[in-house]
Amino acid sequence: MNNFWQTLKKPLFVLAPMADVTDVAFRSVIAKYGKPDVMWTEFVAADGLYATREKVGMKDEENPLMQSLLFTKEESPIVAQLFSSNPENMEYAAKLCAKLGFDGIDINMGCPDRSIEKQGAGAAHMKDPETAKKVIQAAKKSGLPVSVKTRIGYNKEEIDAWIPELLSQDLVCLTVHLRTRKEMSKVAAHWELMPRIVALRDELAPDTLILGNGDVESIEDGNKKIEETGCDGVMVGRGIFGNPWFFSGKEVSKDEKLKVMFEHTKLYEELLPQKNFSIMRKHYKAYANGFDGAAELRAKLFETKSREEVEKILIDEKII
Numbered sequence: 067m068n069n070f071w072q073t074l075k076k077p078l079f080v081l082a083p084m085a086d087v088t089d090v091a092f093r094s095v096i097a098k099y100g101k102p103d104v105m106w107t108e109f110v111a112a113d114g115l116y117a118t119r120e121k122v123g124m125k126d127e128e129n130p131l132m133q134s135l136l137f138t139k140e141e142s143p144i145v146a147q148l149f150s151s152n153p154e155n156m157e158y159a160a161k162l163c164a165k166l167g168f169d170g171i172d173i174n175m176g177c178p179d180r181s182i183e184k185q186g187a188g189a190a191h192m193k194d195p196e197t198a199k200k201v202i203q204a205a206k207k208s209g210l211p212v213s214v215k216t217r218i219g220y221n222k223e224e225i226d227a228w229i230p231e232l233l234s235q236d237l238v239c240l241t242v243h244l245r246t247r248k249e250m251s252k253v254a255a256h257w258e259l260m261p262r263i264v265a266l267r268d269e270l271a272p273d274t275l276i277l278g279n280g281d282v283e284s285i286e287d288g289n290k291k292i293e294e295t296g297c298d299g300v301m302v303g304r305g306i307f308g309n310p311w312f313f314s315g316k317e318v319s320k321d322e323k324l325k326v327m328f329e330h331t332k333l334y335e336e337l338l339p340q341k342n343f344s345i346m347r348k349h350y351k352a353y354a355n356g357f358d359g360a361a362e363l364r365a366k367l368f369e370t371k372s373r374e375e376v377e378k379i380l381i382d383e384k385i386i
């Protein structure tokens with residue numbers, strides 16, 4: 067197994083998977099302006115990848131889910147995040163990711179989305195560790211290094227019961243979002259619990275890297291959390307919105323920010339032509355923020371339906 071994880075230097079700063087946010091367009095921008103140690107794709111349904119081929123007879127290349135598995139070589143190392151409670155489907159999808167050239171597979175065992183939980187996947191794995199372990203073993207058949215992203219428990223903190231189940235699986239990396247399923251993202255992440263997770267790792271699986279996730283606001287904040295809790299690195303989610311420079315620690319001017327916003331827009335249209343343009347709105351909300359006139363600019367950007375319309379606004383504003 068070609069395990070890129072062993073070549074990385076600690077502390078690790080990695081990009082979180084975020085559906086309809088960290089797609090190939092945004093990740094390409096991040097790779098250029100502030101590359102993290104590892105990138106994650108958005109989550110992808112392993113069941114959907116398998117079913118379209120087996121049941122509908124559709125070729126993998128025609129499957130719309132493949133949009134979420136697009137990546138460029140500049141993003142490497144990149145890990146594909148899959149979800150499923152069906153080992154056979156997971157094996158199929160993980161092997162497909164190996165063929166596509168991904169560096170690793172991550173299994174989503176923390177997502178609170180009801181439609182995903184109904185399939186026994188995401189956070190629902192915490193209620194059924196035996197299935198979770200079968201799904202992990204199935205992903206390993208791809209030959210790629212396998213990691214898991216999870217939470218500290220379902221309705222309440224269950225670190226002592228749940229985390230050892232995962233640590234028994236010889237994972238290359240375990241990312242823990244330091245909230246329960248029930249807490250969603252509504253309370254502050256429980257970083258005070260991380261030392262217990264690290265102690266379990268030291269005892270049960272010393273080779274498994276541990277990443278903490280939740281509310282990391284800057285490189286400085288990440289380093290502080292790593293030093294205080296003993297984990298190997300941090301995963302950053304919402305901190306990257308409107309700030310593809312996050313991992314470089316660079317401060318940029320308003321004009322530079324808006325120029326890169328346009329570069330992001332062009333890549334979005336070019337690389338993901340089938341996706342709805344309105345998805346760019348959450349990025350515009352974050353890029354056009356924190357300067358005089360930001361609210362007015364945001365309002366105009368929210369009305370746009372194409373790259374040309376965005377271009378026109380930015381020419382009028384003398385940004386490009």
Ligand SMILES: Cc1cc2nc3c(=O)[nH]c(=O)nc-3n(C[C@H](O)[C@H](O)[C@H](O)COP(=O)(O)O)c2cc1C
Pocket residue numbers: 082083084085086087107108109147174176177215243251279280281282301302303304305
């Ligand atoms: C818009 C959005 C989409 C997300 N999609 C995923 C996903 O596809 N897979 C996943 O494991 N977590 C997903 N998450 C959770 C994040 O990866 C991360 O765990 C969470 O945002 C907490 O980290 P943060 O405080 O740094 O944002 C998503 C979060 C957001 C805000």
